[in-house]
Amino acid sequence: MTHWMVLKIAARNVFLHRMRTLVVGVILAFGAFLAVLGHSFVNGISGGMESSTTQSITGDIQIYSESAKDKLSVFGNMDGSPTDVGHVDSFESVEKALMKNPEIVSVVPMGTSFAQVNPGNILDHFLEKLRKSYKSANVDKNDIDSQKRRIRFLAQEIQKNLEGKFEEIGILSAADAAQAKINLEKVDQEEFWNDFDSNAENKIEFLANKIAPLIFDDNMIFFSYVGTDPQLFKEKFPQFEIVKGEMIPPGTRGFLFHDFFYENMVKHRIARRLDQIKKKMKDDKLTLANSKELQDQIKANVEQSAEIYLQLGPAETETVAQKLNKLLGTEEKDFRTLLKNYLSMSDENFQERYDFFYKEIAPYVILHRVQIGDVLPLSAFTKAGTSTAVNIKVYGTFRFKSFENSPLAGNFSVMDLVSLRELYGFMTDERREQNKEIEAEMGLDDVGRDSIENLFSSSTATKDIKPKAKPQTIDLKFQKRVMGATYTQEELTKGVFLHAAVFLKDTSNVDRVIKEINELSKSDKLGIKAVSWQDAAGFIGQMTFMMKAILNIFIGISLLLAGLMIMNSLLMAAMNRKQEIGTMRAIGAHAQFIYRLFFYETLFLSLLFGGIGAALGALLVVILGKVGIPASGDVATFFFSGPKLYLHLNPSLIFLVMAVMVIIAILATQYPAWKAMKISPLQAMQKRE
Amino acid sequence: MKVTLLKSFLSMSLVMVPVMQTWAADAATDKKDELNQAQADDIIKLVDDRQRNSGDYKSLVFVKETERKKEPRLFQAMVYRRDADDKFMILFTKPKEEAGKAYLKIDKNLWNFDPGTGKWERRTEREKLAGTNSRRSDFDESRLTEEYTTKYEGSDKLGDYKVYKFKLTAKEGKDVAYPVLNLWVDQADKNILKREEYALSGKLMRSAFYPKWNKKYSESKKGDVWIPEEIRIFDELEKGNSTIVLVKDTDLGKLEENMFTKAWIESKSK
Numbered sequence: 001m002t003h004w005m006v007l008k009i010a011a012r013n014v015f016l017h018r019m020r021t022l023v024v025g026v027i028l029a030f031g032a033f034l035a036v037l038g039h040s041f042v043n044g045i046s047g048g049m050e051s052s053t054t055q056s057i058t059g060d061i062q063i064y065s066e067s068a069k070d071k072l073s074v075f076g077n078m079d080g081s082p083t084d085v086g087h088v089d090s091f092e093s094v095e096k097a098l099m100k101n102p103e104i105v106s107v108v109p110m111g112t113s114f115a116q117v118n119p120g121n122i123l124d125h126f127l128e129k130l131r132k133s134y135k136s137a138n139v140d141k142n143d144i145d146s147q148k149r150r151i152r153f154l155a156q157e158i159q160k161n162l163e164g165k166f167e168e169i170g171i172l173s174a175a176d177a178a179q180a181k182i183n184l185e186k187v188d189q190e191e192f193w194n195d196f197d198s199n200a201e202n203k204i205e206f207l208a209n210k211i212a213p214l215i216f217d218d219n220m221i222f223f224s225y226v227g228t229d230p231q232l233f234k235e236k237f238p239q240f241e242i243v244k245g246e247m248i249p250p251g252t253r254g255f256l257f258h259d260f261f262y263e264n265m266v267k268h269r270i271a272r273r274l275d276q277i278k279k280k281m282k283d284d285k286l287t288l289a290n291s292k293e294l295q296d297q298i299k300a301n302v303e304q305s306a307e308i309y310l311q312l313g314p315a316e317t318e319t320v321a322q323k324l325n326k327l328l329g330t331e332e333k334d335f336r337t338l339l340k341n342y343l344s345m346s347d348e349n350f351q352e353r354y355d356f357f358y359k360e361i362a363p364y365v366i367l368h369r370v371q372i373g374d375v376l377p378l379s380a381f382t383k384a385g386t387s388t389a390v391n392i393k394v395y396g397t398f399r400f401k402s403f404e405n406s407p408l409a410g411n412f413s414v415m416d417l418v419s420l421r422e423l424y425g426f427m428t429d430e431r432r433e434q435n436k437e438i439e440a441e442m443g444l445d446d447v448g449r450d451s452i453e454n455l456f457s458s459s460t461a462t463k464d465i466k467p468k469a470k471p472q473t474i475d476l477k478f479q480k481r482v483m484g485a486t487y488t489q490e491e492l493t494k495g496v497f498l499h500a501a502v503f504l505k506d507t508s509n510v511d512r513v514i515k516e517i518n519e520l521s522k523s524d525k526l527g528i529k530a531v532s533w534q535d536a537a538g539f540i541g542q543m544t545f546m547m548k549a550i551l552n553i554f555i556g557i558s559l560l561l562a563g564l565m566i567m568n569s570l571l572m573a574a575m576n577r578k579q580e581i582g583t584m585r586a587i588g589a590h591a592q593f594i595y596r597l598f599f600y601e602t603l604f605l606s607l608l609f610g611g612i613g614a615a616l617g618a619l620l621v622v623i624l625g626k627v628g629i630p631a632s633g634d635v636a637t638f639f640f641s642g643p644k645l646y647l648h649l650n651p652s653l654i655f656l657v658m659a660v661m662v663i664i665a666i667l668a669t670q671y672p673a674w675k676a677m678k679i680s681p682l683q684a685m686q687k688r689e
Numbered sequence: 690m691k692v693t694l695l696k697s698f699l700s701m702s703l704v705m706v707p708v709m710q711t712w713a714a715d716a717a718t719d720k721k722d723e724l725n726q727a728q729a730d731d732i733i734k735l736v737d738d739r740q741r742n743s744g745d746y747k748s749l750v751f752v753k754e755t756e757r758k759k760e761p762r763l764f765q766a767m768v769y770r771r772d773a774d775d776k777f778m779i780l781f782t783k784p785k786e787e788a789g790k791a792y793l794k795i796d797k798n799l800w801n802f803d804p805g806t807g808k809w810e811r812r813t814e815r816e817k818l819a820g821t822n823s824r825r826s827d828f829d830e831s832r833l834t835e836e837y838t839t840k841y842e843g844s845d846k847l848g849d850y851k852v853y854k855f856k857l858t859a860k861e862g863k864d865v866a867y868p869v870l871n872l873w874v875d876q877a878d879k880n881i882l883k884r885e886e887y888a889l890s891g892k893l894m895r896s897a898f899y900p901k902w903n904k905k906y907s908e909s910k911k912g913d914v915w916i917p918e919e920i921r922i923f924d925e926l927e928k929g930n931s932t933i934v935l936v937k938d939t940d941l942g943k944l945e946e947n948m949f950t951k952a953w954i955e956s957k958s959k
Binding site: 116120121124127131201202205208209210212213340375377379390391430431432434435437438439441442444446447449452453454455456457472474475476477478479 | 775931
């Protein structure tokens with residue numbers, strides 16, 4: 001009997017048992033659909049994560065010290081702590097050795113870590129400014145008076161803010177709250193201000209220590225940064241571009257915020273929420289009426305209206321109040337109520353009020369807590385756990401083209417490597433010498449935890465301090481260490497680095513070059529090891545692997561289920577069709593024929609429904625490739641490397657899915673076919689009798 | 690992220706509190722080994738009472754910070770206190786990189802100064818301090834009687850010293866850094882010789898040993914003040930991390946009136 005004939009019988013069976021066909025078919029189609037769509041989705045995400053990582057920080061390969069305590073993870077550990085990868089002594093010699101490899105295009109030295117800036121709260125800000133004005137050589141009386149008025153006004157606003165709420169604020173104990181009330185009243189009195197000029201230092205300290213802490217606002221900015229050769233970094237990451245301000249000039253110490261971070265974390269809270277709402281309304285066509293997310297942002301703005309009124313001086317409040325009343329068509333006297341009314345925006349008035357904010361309010365508030373051109377006291381934690389600070393000028397902000405909105409690509413701000421070394425607190429020979437001197441002065445033995453109780457022997461009994469002939473004199477005049485604003489290229493290249501990005505001519509050679517670098521390091525004693533971008537990205541790199549694994553397990557389970565159902569239904573069919581099969585065998589059909597009959601039936605099912613599923617999946621991928629999947633929320637934006645994810649269809653994926661369908665058909669047929677082949681004509685006849 | 694140095698100074702300030710112990714009359718002490726609850730409470734109260742000091746305090750302090758598998762770091766600093774006004778100040782003197790850096794604590798405000806940047810930074814106390822495990826309570830005076838319930842756990846020996854062992858459990862609603870403390874108090878002198886600090890989970894976090902105490906007459910107190918000269922702190926979570934604090938050249942005389950100010954600290958760096 002021909003294959004054609006068998007195929008026809010198989011097709012007949014498929015259509016004869018419609019219900020069974022439909023159930024098995026739907027499962028098969030779903031598996032194929034999921035395989036095509038899911039893989040395209042995961043590939044889209046991992047592709048986006050790969051390019052946003054390799055083109056913003058890791059390069060193709062990362063190298064770091066072979067004796068590192070931890071594995072390199074440029075994004076830090078899962079818990080947010082930085083990894084301890086030690087350091088490599090000389091960038092120059094490592095670079096020289098690596099550049100002999102014809103596959104390597106360039107090496108960019110780096111060090112990634114965390115730092116913080118605490119710009120203080122708004123009163124701290126005004127008080128520090130006033131202190132400087134008093135200390136300046138040319139004291140401008142008018143300017144000082146205006147600053148004092150502003151501070152007094154702010155203190156009154158704080159008082160208003162806390163009125164009747166002292167008890168609600170859990171942070172203050174009852175005694176503290178009572179004292180705070182007294183202090184606020186004191187500042188409200190005329191006499192506090194009358195002798196301000198003659199006693200400025202004390203008055204400012206009083207305000208800073210007693211009044212400023214009553215603004216319950218944590219203003220600390222934490223961020224990740226990469227210390228590098230900024231010029232080389234810009235050149236080797238071609239997507240790099242300056243957004244605001246200017247590039248750090250060559251050979252100069254400096255800092256660049258990533259624009260994404262600057263606009264999302266450093267900007268005035270109300271302003272950045274308004275920006276985000278505007279963007280979502282435009283890009284994702286969301287409306288305030290329908291989007292819970294946008295409504296929450298409006299609500300947060302209303303609740304945090306203090307972010308505006310605490311920053312406005314008396315004159316500014318009056319000006320803004322007038323304009324606000326005009327805008328809203330009201331005659332509200334209470335500025336806070338007026339401001340809250342203004343901030344309760346709707347779809348109809350959003351654009352108008354947004355424009356109003358930037359035109360009439362923004363000029364009076366601190367729009368960014370750190371301004372371009374500011375010199376930042378940037379503090380970080382050294383390897384030894386102590387905190388250090390450097391003075392560093394913020395030259396501007398940057399971004400990577402086509403990854404403007406990727407939180408992953410926007411993770412790192414940039415500074416020069418020389419400042420990083422200082423922040424990181426490398427133990428210098430000079431420091432070791434000083435350590436020895438201090439230890440000698442201490443004159444103590446190291447006693448381990450286990451033998452500590454030996455210290456409690458009678459010989460160490462408590463005793464009176466005998467008046468010493470001469471207590472040690474400590475010189476309390478310190479030389480202010482002025483951080484050099486410039487450095488030489490030699491200083492930069494000769495010193496240590498923590499890790500470095502290696503760029504290749506052809507990225508498909510990553511594995512081979514990693515091997516070559518590791519071999520070279522052994523033979524030339526470079527003390528480095530090389531890892532792929534994926535390893536260097538730590539948990540970010542592993543995440544794409546995990547996603548693929550989870551998806552495959554999911555698809556595998558659904559296909560396994562389909563296979564089992566096919567097998568089960570075929571087995572039932574074999575039992576139901578005992579007479580038919582027995583008759584076929586009686587008229588001379590071979591066991592092979594029976595096997596083929598079952599196999600074709602399954603193959604037909606798999607290809608038909610698998611094909612339908614794959615086609616539907618492909619169609620959806622093509623559509624989503626055009627319109628994109630909008631990222632809802634920060635987590636999705638992170639994974640999508642931007643506000644939308646665009647899928648790409650890989651044709652080979654469809655072939656792969658179809659091949660898997662054939663394999664399922666083959667596997668699912670085996671047992672029922674074997675059972676059917678065992679049916680003898682005799683059995684069929686007996687049954688009939 | 691850890692700021693172990695600040696932490697060690699914080700712990701030191703905690704111990705500086707006993708630093709100011711006034712030696713009360715011998716009559717108050719009980720020579721017997723066994724204590725009833727009232728006697729136990731009295732001893733802890735005595736420790737508390739001694740810690741309150743109205744005078745000024747100045748000392749030269751050395752700190753050796755050892756982290757596992759790392760080169761130890763050493764610092765020298767001047768520590769100043771004015772307990773009457775709840776003011777506290779640390780001015781680093783050595784090594785050169787740290788010289789001139791300072792912490793100034795006035796009321797609940799903790800300020801950090803770096804002469805390199807010339808700027809003052811407010812360290813918020815409402816949460817953990819600058820990423821350390823230390824909290825505001827670490828800065829306050831010791832209020833063992835107010836914050837903890839004392840349980841006498843028998844007498845013991847620590848080296849050659851006969852000691853009373855106490856277990857202190859935080860009272861309901863008290864915000865303390867460590868909910869459970871074990872204290873070993875010298876039976877003869879009533880000085881704390883050992884202190885263990887436990888987390889809520891019952892896990893031992895830190896052990897501190899005070900092998901050397903010194904007595905000094907304070908003019909403002911018109912009495913003696915006991916000062917631990919040497920403090921050895923072991924991190925029980927990260928074995929191998931330890932801190933040694935050495936207190937030298939203590940001076941209980943009156944300090945300059947305007948010392949606890951930003952201007953004073955700034956004036957030290959030219």
